[in-house]
Amino acid sequence: MVHMMNVEKTSLIPSWQQEMQSAFTKIDDLLQFLALDLDDLSLHYKAAKDFPLLVTKSYADRIVKSDWHDPLLLQVLPTPNELKRHPDFLNDPVGDGQALVLPGLLHKYHGRVLLITTAACAIHCRYCFRREFPYSDNSAHRSQSELIKQYLINHPDVSEVILSGGDPLMQSDEKLQHLFDLFEELAPIKRIRIHTRLPVVLPSRITNRFLDILSKTSKKVIIVIHANHPNELNSEVANTLLLLKKIHVTLLNQSVLLQGINDHAETLVTLSHRLFECHTLPYYLHVLDKVTGAQHFDSPNKMIFDLYRHMQENLPGYLLPKLVCEESGKAHKTLIATAR
């Protein structure tokens, strides 16, 4: 773990950038922090070679110590399972490459475009469907603003811009302001949707300046947080989401169904209730995208159907996320029917 010994603190509360500098990047450091020990970590390190460990201290604090099976730990710890290969698991399982219309701009769905704003994330989720994505050639840089603007002018049917990544909130507030200013000039754009894990894994990212940017835009703002387990939603996360709710941001959640982590109906029912306490509505429950190295997180179909039926029986409709999967080349997500 890289400690911030030399940082001159200007306030008692470290900035989110300072918190990122003290994130765990070494498997040994994380395991030591969690009071876990293993003689030989060589295969864990091999698994982390191209997609390294990255975990914020805030997130690591929510992992139960001395528990190899903790559902938050399993989301971030590189394991030898990732070294296995399966022909159904691909580097680009959702066909992002085919939907690129400009570097970093995907036009896959009617009326919406998706902007890959950055490769950076605050944590590395081992199941990430973009873990193999070639970000260096396919991120939207500031120098491309005019090209993006022109594309949107030429496509007035696009009414929603989705900011994705990486994690779009890893950009500075100044860069986000620049993007919001660009969209402000385009009347057909009605909504800005931000897909981000930062309110959950690095709540301090929701700065006053960021709240100010959101408050001042004329567009509707939707933030889709990515929480997979109720243990992720501590009181700090709840307070952060309340700040967003108070400025009328629509808060939604999408989860990925992950074997060994949240593949129990009771866990997902609890997650839905906890999300509602945190002012957030469950939106999607995603079946795992079949990305290389993530096959150990996959669940059999029958188990998925049984689990979802149990959720249906135990949740009011407004707390039941839609069960979906993404099929490469399709112009929409596929709703999965579970009726017998």
Ligand code: SF4
């Ligand atoms: S935060 Fe999102 S983009 Fe980043 S590693 Fe996790 S799932 Fe992937």
